[in-house]
Every structure is written in structure tokens, then in C-alpha cells.
């Protein structure tokens with residue numbers, strides 16, 4: 001069941017043959033019914049790979065696929081608006097507001113990122129007058145956002161509680177007990193628009209390799225571009241978008257909360273079709289700010305502190321990222337590649353090593 005190093009399928013990308021990694025598919029409706037076999041498969045996926053598809057095609061999940069389509073329509077309207085309208089409030093806090101293209105480090109050496117993003121926090125949407133740019137602050141659009149956040153929250157919390165049950169956790173030790181809606185957290189819905197870019201000439205490209213800060217990330221994208229490097233895999237490979245399914249990955253916080261047993265899978269985004277605009281919707285379910293865990297540096301810290309430190313590492317240029325604790329961007333996950341079996345020094349020296357770029361892009 002675990003991803004092996006055999007390459008089952010490949011695609012041609014950027015002049016190279018790149019693997020397409022298979023992933024397990026977990027059924028949302030079977031989780032809702034707490035079917036023991038499905039719970040076991042879920043725990044296995046999180047402990048061996050940290051990534052899986054969640055199948056939403058059944059009666060319980062279909063409505064969330066409709067929410068995704070409505071969110072996509074809203075995103076088109078928002079991202080096609082003038083920059084002044086999109087940037088009305090700027091980035092109010094790391095998990096709320098607008099970030100223009102090029103705000104962070106890109107996927108290749110000496111590049112900036114190739115996406116713009118609007119984030120709406122779960123805490124914010126529950127307020128009577130949430131901070132949302134005026135262009136999408138009307139009752140039908142707020143309803144779309146409210147439904148999207150609620151739906152993603154239901155899916156990710158169902159997964160969390162299934163993991164708790166699968167691991168035999170009880171009472172306060174259950175994961176969902178540190179993800180309550182009425183406690184402050186940085187949980188947020190991030191809507192991203194990647195601009196067309198050609199890696200051979202452009203300087204604003206993709207999304208740098210990282211692991212997520214979150215406990216769980218639920219990702220909707222109908223387009224290619226996401227690449228993962230599963231544990232022990234030697235190279236990045238694509239994830240194929242799958243009809244009726246979203247992609248789920250374990251983030252650092254759940255890895256830490258599980259005593260580092262779960263995998264926080266390394267991933268990045270590259271332009272698959274250089275001429276294409278790419279849209280993705282990511283819901284980051286994050287632990288309550290004051291949840292404590294032991295991080296990848298062995299520090300006993302709060303989820304809030306991990307979020308803030310890693311967020312600033314993300315937005316720093318590579319020279320400053322290199323000053324952050326060495327394991328921060330990759331959440332302590334080890335990397336392997338053919339050229340350099342132990343890449344600890346690559347992580348320590350910043351995420352965009354020349355060597356990796358030379359090999360992969």
C-alpha cells in the first residue's frame with residue numbers, strides 16, 4: 001500500500017520524465033460511518049505517506065464539490081478585479097487578507113513565487129462584519145465563503161476524529177479537542193491564482209517546496225501543478241487531479257501532535273502548462289493557538305508560535321530563511337535524492353539549493 005520507489009506512471013515535463021505518484025483514496029462516507037477498515041487505512045496513509053485523496057462523490061460529500069465550484073467562480077471575479085480592489089486591506093495578519101504575486105520565495109533558484117492569494121480565516125468569517133475586500137463583500141459572496149469554510153471544516157474534522165478513533169485516543173487527548181471553533185487559531189481558507197509562467201525565462205514561478213504548518217490541509221485543484229516528494233522518494237513527482245476528490249495532507253502540527261509518527265509530506269507547485277492560469281483552494285485546519293507540542297527542533301512550543309515562526313520563514317528571502325532553525329521549512333522531514341542521500345545541509349543552507357534546481361528544473 002505504501003508508496004514505493006517504483007514509478008508506475010510518468011509525464012514529460014520541462015524536458016524531463018517525471019513520475020506521477022499514486023496515492024490512496026479514502027472514502028468520506030466510510031469515515032462518517034466510522035468503518036474500522038477505513039479508519040485503519042487512514043491511519044496507515046498518515047503514518048506512511050502523509051497524503052491521500054478524499055473521495056467526496058457520495059451523498060454526504062457532493063455538496064462540498066458544489067461549494068468548490070461556487071468558490072472558483074468567486075475567485076475568478078476577485079482575481080480579475082483591479083489590484084487596488086484586491087489589495088484594499090493588504091495582508092491583515094498572516095492568515096487573513098491578500099498577498100500579491102511575488103510576495104514569497106519561488107520554486108526555482110533566484111525566483112519569487114508565481115501566485116496571488118486571498119485568505120479568509122475561520123475566526124473572521126464567524127464575525128458579524130468580517131474583513132473581506134469590498135469586491136466580494138456582499139451577502140451572496142459571503143455565503144459562498146461561509147459554506148466553503150464550513151464544508152472544509154466538516155471534512156477535516158471528520159478526518160481528525162477518525163484518526164483519533166483509529167489511534168484509540170479518548171477524551172481530551174482526541175485531536176479534534178484541540179481544534180475547537182470557538183478558540184483562537186490560524187485556521188484559514190486560502191484561495192490561490194497562479195499566473196502563467198515559463199520556468200526557462202520567467203522570474204515569478206510556482207510555490208517553493210515546503211511542508212504545511214497546519215494539522216490537516218484540504219486541497220481542491222482541478223489542474224496539474226502540485227508535486228510531492230513522498231518519504232524516502234528520490235525525486236519530486238506530480239499528483240494527478242482526480243474527479244470528485246480533494247487531496248489531503250498531514251501538516252507539521254499533526255505530525256508533532258502524533259509524536260512525530262505521522263508524515264508531513266514535502267510538496268511544491270510548478271507550472272505544468274506554462275500558458276495556463278491555475279486555481280487552487282486550500283483549507284488549513286490548524287490547532288488552537290495555545291496547543292502545546294514538541295517541534296522538529298525538540299522545543300516544547302505552542303501551535304501559535306510554530307505558525308508565526310514558520311510563516312516568517314516562508315516570507316523571508318532565502319538568505320534569511322537559512323537563519324531559521326534548519327528543519328523549519330520542511331517540518332523536520334528528511335530528504336533523499338540520488339545526488340545527495342542526506343540533504344540535511346541543503347535544508348540548513350536554505351530551501352533553494354543550486355544543486356536541486358540543476359537536477360530538477
Ligand SMILES: O=C(O)CCC(=O)C(=O)O
Nearest residue numbers: 192212221226269280282
Ligand atoms: O496550490 C497548491 O496546489 C498547493 C498550495 C500549497 O502547498 C500551500 O498553499 O501550502
Ligand SMILES: [Fe+2]
Nearest residue numbers: 210211212267
Ligand atoms: Fe502546502
